[in-house]
Amino acid sequence: MNKVQENISKSDVKQLFADDVVVVTPVKAVKEGKKVKKEGHVVFIFMDMLTQQPVAKIAMSKTTAESLRNIMVKVMAKLDKDLKSSEMPKPEPIKTDSTRYIE
Numbered sequence: 187m188n189k190v191q192e193n194i195s196k197s198d199v200k201q202l203f204a205d206d207v208v209v210v211t212p213v214k215a216v217k218e219g220k221k222v223k224k225e226g227h228v229v230f231i232f233m234d235m236l237t238q239q240p241v242a243k244i245a246m247s248k249t250t251a252e253s254l255r256n257i258m259v260k261v262m263a264k265l266d267k268d269l270k271s272s273e274m275p276k277p278e279p280i281k282t283d284s285t286r287y288i289e
């Protein structure tokens with residue numbers, strides 16, 4: 187995990203502000219005889235509504251989107267708790283919810 191934090195801090199990726207998001211779930215289907223083979227992705231398009239412009243477009247697999255959902259539930263619960271608290275916030279390490287491609 188420390189390597190991830192180090193790589194993020196050294197990164198040239200600029201932080202962008204988005205105040206809205208569009209989510210698209212394209213599904214590709216191919217008929218193979220009597221069977222239909224499908225695959226799909228989740229695409230997030232983050233928008234700056236002041237300029238009405240997209241600031242980022244991120245496509246991910248269903249597995250990665252499920253990991254994102256799981257970590258967002260945890261992060262939002264903690265954020266709600268922190269916002270209600272009268273204590274000063276403490277910096278925390280960056281959390282990831284790893285996806286496993288091979289089991």
